[in-house]
Amino acid sequence: MTKLMYFAILLPAVISLLALGTRKLGKVCAATALLGAVVNLVVALKLFLAPAHAVHIPWTSWGLDFTLRLYPFSAFIVLAAAGFALAITLYSLPFMAKREHSGLFYFQLLLSVAFANGAALADNLILLLFFWEGLLITLYGLIAIGRPGAWKSAMKALVLVGVSDVCMMFGIALAGHYAGTMTISKMHLVLTQTGPTLAFLFLIVGATAKAGALPFHSWIPDAAVDAPLPFMALMPAAFEKLLGIYFLARITLDIFALTPGSWCSTLLMTLGAITILVAVMMALIQKDYKRLLAYHAISQVGYMILGIGTAVPAGIVGGLFHMINHAMYKSGLFLTGGSVERQAGTTDLNKLGGIARLMPVTFICFFVTACSISGVPPFNGFFSKELIYDGALERGGIFYAAALLGSFLTAASFLKLGHSAYFGKLSEANKGIKEAPWAMLLPMLTIAGFCIFFGVFNAVPLHKLIIPALTGSSFGAAHVEEIAKTHLVGWPVSTLLVVGTLVVLALALLNHFIGVKRSGSGIGAADHIHYAPGLHQAYDAAEKGWFDPYEIGLKLARALAAVTWGVDRFINWVSDSLAVGLTAMFSYIVRALHNGSLSVYIWWALAGLVLVIVFLVKVN
Amino acid sequence: MLLVVAVPVLGAILLPLVGRFCTCTRNTLALLMVLASLAGSLMLIGPVMSGQVIHLDFPTGFGHMMLLADRLAVFMALVSSLVGGIIVFYSWGYISHYENQNEYYFLVVLFLGAMMGLVFAANLLVLYIFWEITAIASWRLIGFFRSPAIVLRADKSFLVTFFGATMMLLGFIMVREQAGSWDLPTIKAALVGHPLTNMAVAFILLGILSKSATLPLQTWLPDAGVAPSPVTALLHAAVLVKIGVYAYARLFVVNMPMPEIWHTIVPAIAATSALVAAGAALLETDLKRLIAFSTISQIGFIFLGLSVGGELALAGGLLYILMHGVAKGGLFLCAGIIEQNTHCKDITKLGGLIKTMPVTAIAFLICTFSVIGIPPLGGFFSKYMVIAGAAQGPHLWIVLTFVGTAFLTIIYLMRVFVLVFMGEPKTKLEPEGSPVMVWSVALLALLSIAGGLLIYYPSLFATEATRQILGLIP
Numbered sequence A: 001m002t003k004l005m006y007f008a009i010l011l012p013a014v015i016s017l018l019a020l021g022t023r024k025l026g027k028v029c030a031a032t033a034l035l036g037a038v039v040n041l042v043v044a045l046k047l048f049l050a051p052a053h054a055v056h057i058p059w060t061s062w063g064l065d066f067t068l069r070l071y072p073f074s075a076f077i078v079l080a081a082a083g084f085a086l087a088i089t090l091y092s093l094p095f096m097a098k099r100e101h102s103g104l105f106y107f108q109l110l111l112s113v114a115f116a117n118g119a120a121l122a123d124n125l126i127l128l129l130f131f132w133e134g135l136l137i138t139l140y141g142l143i144a145i146g147r148p149g150a151w152k153s154a155m156k157a158l159v160l161v162g163v164s165d166v167c168m169m170f171g172i173a174l175a176g177h178y179a180g181t182m183t184i185s186k187m188h189l190v191l192t193q194t195g196p197t198l199a200f201l202f203l204i205v206g207a208t209a210k211a212g213a214l215p216f217h218s219w220i221p222d223a224a225v226d227a228p229l230p231f232m233a234l235m236p237a238a239f240e241k242l243l244g245i246y247f248l249a250r251i252t253l254d255i256f257a258l259t260p261g262s263w264c265s266t267l268l269m270t271l272g273a274i275t276i277l278v279a280v281m282m283a284l285i286q287k288d289y290k291r292l293l294a295y296h297a298i299s300q301v302g303y304m305i306l307g308i309g310t311a312v313p314a315g316i317v318g319g320l321f322h323m324i325n326h327a328m329y330k331s332g333l334f335l336t337g338g339s340v341e342r343q344a345g346t347t348d349l350n351k352l353g354g355i356a357r358l359m360p361v362t363f364i365c366f367f368v369t370a371c372s373i374s375g376v377p378p379f380n381g382f383f384s385k386e387l388i389y390d391g392a393l394e395r396g397g398i399f400y401a402a403a404l405l406g407s408f409l410t411a412a413s414f415l416k417l418g419h420s421a422y423f424g425k426l427s428e429a430n431k432g433i434k435e436a437p438w439a440m441l442l443p444m445l446t447i448a449g450f451c452i453f454f455g456v457f458n459a460v461p462l463h464k465l466i467i468p469a470l471t472g473s474s475f476g477a478a479h480v481e482e483i484a485k486t487h488l489v490g491w492p493v494s495t496l497l498v499v500g501t502l503v504v505l506a507l508a509l510l511n512h513f514i515g516v517k518r519s520g521s522g523i524g525a526a527d528h529i530h531y532a533p534g535l536h537q538a539y540d541a542a543e544k545g546w547f548d549p550y551e552i553g554l555k556l557a558r559a560l561a562a563v564t565w566g567v568d569r570f571i572n573w574v575s576d577s578l579a580v581g582l583t584a585m586f587s588y589i590v591r592a593l594h595n596g597s598l599s600v601y602i603w604w605a606l607a608g609l610v611l612v613i614v615f616l617v618k619v620n
Numbered sequence B: 001m002l003l004v005v006a007v008p009v010l011g012a013i014l015l016p017l018v019g020r021f022c023t024c025t026r027n028t029l030a031l032l033m034v035l036a037s038l039a040g041s042l043m044l045i046g047p048v049m050s051g052q053v054i055h056l057d058f059p060t061g062f063g064h065m066m067l068l069a070d071r072l073a074v075f076m077a078l079v080s081s082l083v084g085g086i087i088v089f090y091s092w093g094y095i096s097h098y099e100n101q102n103e104y105y106f107l108v109v110l111f112l113g114a115m116m117g118l119v120f121a122a123n124l125l126v127l128y129i130f131w132e133i134t135a136i137a138s139w140r141l142i143g144f145f146r147s148p149a150i151v152l153r154a155d156k157s158f159l160v161t162f163f164g165a166t167m168m169l170l171g172f173i174m175v176r177e178q179a180g181s182w183d184l185p186t187i188k189a190a191l192v193g194h195p196l197t198n199m200a201v202a203f204i205l206l207g208i209l210s211k212s213a214t215l216p217l218q219t220w221l222p223d224a225g226v227a228p229s230p231v232t233a234l235l236h237a238a239v240l241v242k243i244g245v246y247a248y249a250r251l252f253v254v255n256m257p258m259p260e261i262w263h264t265i266v267p268a269i270a271a272t273s274a275l276v277a278a279g280a281a282l283l284e285t286d287l288k289r290l291i292a293f294s295t296i297s298q299i300g301f302i303f304l305g306l307s308v309g310g311e312l313a314l315a316g317g318l319l320y321i322l323m324h325g326v327a328k329g330g331l332f333l334c335a336g337i338i339e340q341n342t343h344c345k346d347i348t349k350l351g352g353l354i355k356t357m358p359v360t361a362i363a364f365l366i367c368t369f370s371v372i373g374i375p376p377l378g379g380f381f382s383k384y385m386v387i388a389g390a391a392q393g394p395h396l397w398i399v400l401t402f403v404g405t406a407f408l409t410i411i412y413l414m415r416v417f418v419l420v421f422m423g424e425p426k427t428k429l430e431p432e433g434s435p436v437m438v439w440s441v442a443l444l445a446l447l448s449i450a451g452g453l454l455i456y457y458p459s460l461f462a463t464e465a466t467r468q469i470l471g472l473i474p
Helices: A005-023 A028-048 A072-096 A102-121 A125-144 A151-179 A194-211 A219-226 A229-255 A263-284 A289-310 A313-342 A360-374 A380-394 A397-422 A428-432 A436-455 A459-471 A476-485 A494-521 A535-543 A549-593 A598-619 B002-021 B023-051 B071-097 B101-120 B124-142 B148-179 B183-190 B197-211 B219-228 B229-238 B240-257 B264-282 B287-307 B309-344 B358-372 B376-389 B394-421 B436-455 B458-468
Strands: A053-057 A068-069 B054-058 B063-069
Touching: A005 A028, A005 A102, A005 A194, A005 B063, A028 A072, A028 A102, A028 A151, A028 A549, A068 A102, A068 B101, A072 A102, A072 A229, A072 A459, A072 B063, A072 B458, A102 A125, A102 A229, A102 A289, A125 A151, A125 A229, A125 B376, A151 A194, A151 A219, A194 A229, A194 A289, A194 A360, A219 A229, A219 A289, A219 A428, A219 A459, A219 B101, A229 A313, A229 A476, A229 B023, A229 B287, A263 A397, A263 B124, A263 B148, A289 A313, A289 A380, A289 B071, A289 B309, A289 B394, A313 A360, A313 A380, A313 A436, A313 A476, A360 A380, A360 A549, A380 A397, A380 A494, A380 B219, A397 A494, A436 A459, A436 B071, A459 B394, A476 B023, A535 B063, A535 B124, A549 B148, A549 B264, A549 B394, A598 B264, B002 B023, B002 B101, B023 B063, B023 B071, B023 B436, B023 B458, B054 B219, B063 B071, B063 B101, B071 B101, B071 B240, B071 B287, B071 B376, B071 B436, B071 B458, B101 B229, B101 B240, B124 B219, B124 B229, B124 B240, B124 B436, B148 B197, B148 B219, B197 B240, B197 B264, B197 B287, B219 B229, B219 B287, B229 B240, B229 B287, B240 B287, B240 B309, B264 B394, B287 B309, B287 B394, B309 B358, B309 B376, B309 B394, B309 B436, B309 B458, B358 B436, B436 B458
Parallel strands: none
Antiparallel strands: A053 A068, B054 B063
16 A cells, blocks of 8 residues: 555656657557556545555655655645546547657656656655656656747746746755754744745745746746647646645645734735736737636636635635636636647637537537636636635735636636637638547546536535645644534525626626627627726737746846856956966066166165165164 | 776876877777776775775875875765766767877876875875876866967966965965874864964965866866867866865865854855856857856855855765766767867857757756756755755855856756757758767766666765764764
8 A cells, every 4th residue: 555655656657758668659659648647547546545644765864755645635636637637648649649749748748747746745845846846847848849949938937937946945945944854744834933934935936836826927828829738738727736736735734824814824815816917917818719728827826826825714725626626627728729729720819710610519618617717606616716705805805806806807808718719700711620539529528527516516526625635734624623613515605705706797798798899809809908098008018028027037137147247257357368467567577677787787786785784784 | 095096197108108009999998097996986985984984104204194085085086087987988989080189098097097196185285286287187188279279278277277276385384384294184183173274274265266166266167168078078077176176175174174254255255156157157158168157156056065064065065066077077078069060169050959969959958957956867956955055054145146046057058958959950950979979978968867866875975975074973
């Protein structure tokens, strides 16, 4: 039984190497990958059913030990990751077939699974970082094998995530130092002293950046266009959310006790609210299926961070529930995007339209997942969002208002997306479009089915997945007692919140009709917001990349580099010119004194003699 | 231990003679000599890990203890001879097109031998002598291509390091005055409770900084990029610049206590040096100069680890020497392949090389990841240990400077990779280098991976060495 956790890490890694070995053999490689995903799911299921336990192999004397811990939370993450990995591998079989580098794709997919399993199971902070940062390699590789020129996005992703990982490394070093141990389940720090607070902040940077929150987000929309689509469904939509929010929860529930009154909690909520609003505003004006989804992948993280940041039970449960819900509907949405891309040959909304009749199954999947993300009852997104609203309202109306505004814009942008892609006029060129093959539809349908299931029967995930996860955390157990008293399962208690949500959805619908009427098309449904006075200029600047943290960071780095370059050149001048010049000057003077004239030399000798006499007299 | 030093130093003299008859034998012999050092060092692992300190005494006019092998020395000897061996192997392919090969192999092997001598030296004067032998050898090696501009650069590096060495000799004389001996163990015993004078520390430090190319004596290192690539790998990455770092560990950490103030000054110098060089690397366009700047920057990390105090940082600094040597050696050797095949060192004029040089590209990428510190590669562990060790110390600002430098490292190294290997080809695409060269870089990349996956062994060695240094165990 104890070996099972090693298998969860080793098996995908070994099979990934097999896939690498057979990468030239097309179908063999794909079959190997599918086998790997199935095996991984079996192991994950077994882990999920296994009792909680830990394994510990002492490794080094400086804190890095091979400590794995299986408990409901980590088992839940591993299981969810395994499910997505299988669905996306199956989906990739037709999608990646005949593409260049499909072998490398499967290799890195399975390697990512191995790293993700390791990061989820690790109970040693350095070991966690080891697996966590290892994902950088596959992040880079998976984007780089996309369309020609994708390496630019790959580098952007690597730099942004890499920088956040270095921050996290520093945070881990500090946390381990103050806690005196690297074992996560034994670390208990308080947020009242400066040192631990600093550690907390750096850890938060790592966790939220992995999840895709501001300001480390801007690679995701670029990658959406450049990377192979299954990558988007796998990493930014599923794995990174699962891991990032999982670690955020462990930081705030295991390592530190985040309390509702603390400024750290307010900071997290603010970060969440800003992420929601900024990203969704950008999503609203996108004209590309995949880019639009990518901005939502950022925006939705804001809800999770907001929920966990509230530090009240409803918010935390909502945040975690939203994590798994988001992974499902966003992954599903990206898959529908891929299916449109493969069948129609484009994801440009200007060229799409009216394909709902031609691709009915894809459209149904899109409909379900879009309703989920917009928070329409009774789909899963509705229930998790209500919980987050509940928590946010408890902490302050402003956060609730921000979240609600976010919901309005989310619904508006999905109305626009659905309208412009699936309805409207079917162009001549698109008449021949057919439905996607079953290997792509099956994963999409499964995910859509789960979106409905987790909504209608939300007691199942909440009782079987989320609450046990909290019970296993050091500081989470206290929340569970409170949760037992409150009513989190089933239809939301607060009718007021439900009414608020419904009103916002209705407003979004109204807004959509106004937009369509004004612009005359589905794609222009958001134009009246896009070109509103004030917003227009801000959007233009954003589109030019003025607010892109990556561009700003690079500019700062270059400015710093210019300064240090000057320092370096100055030192070079000192050694190459100044030192040489001084030497030359000295030898020039000395040479001038040695002009060969005997009389001058006699004068020198006399002067020297005088000095010697003066010296001797002084000494005596 | 005597053999470890003597085989390459004395054997080197044979090489030009053999080379007159058969180049093949000479090449093999050169590699064998370096491998003999490696084998000897490997054999020393057993005794030193069981706690022995082996020393070799014979009385002379300036002390009687000549050589000494403890864990630190054996660790360093292993790193240098391992990387050195691969570089000699690579040279078989690289240098075969050029003249003066006899001189080349003679100097390289002599250099590595002197390095071994320096590592095991237990006497200040012995250390100084080997120090200068390395300087002379590297002077000739940097100026290996004889054009006047190149010889000028070689002169510069020699003059700068010689200036440092002279200062260091002055410092050694002061130590002799204070402690009454040239022998390090005797000095150590004499200095217990009496730290060195500030003047002596400053003089010796100048020598160390000049050799390790640290601010303010760093500029010779990028200029030395004109040397043949295996030489730059040898000098910049693996061996020469590590001499200074090693001397710092050997002298100040192990034997001669410094006044307290230097535990702030040295990390501050290291931080400035790391940051300045990283910034310069971001703007540099010459491939080899850029990697040289990166070396200066990474040496700062090693200095931080060694100087900040504490077991974790010290062990991290030692591991860094290993991981950086392997990865940076790989980068320079890749640069050598690129330079030799495309005749171009300007990264803005290169591009798309991954299509025709896949192995070099992947090896370069792996080594890049290792220097950046991405797991599962070796560089991750050493970088973590240094940063974590320093974070436990009092100088938070210095650590934050290093965190910023780590950001820059990601940017400038990825910029190189992307410019050289990705994008549209700007030159005629050339095929891979010779098999010997490609195998060498692949080997170094594999070593980077192995260093991470099998971290247990190097980490054990480094921590044991650290404990011995700190006197926690005999």
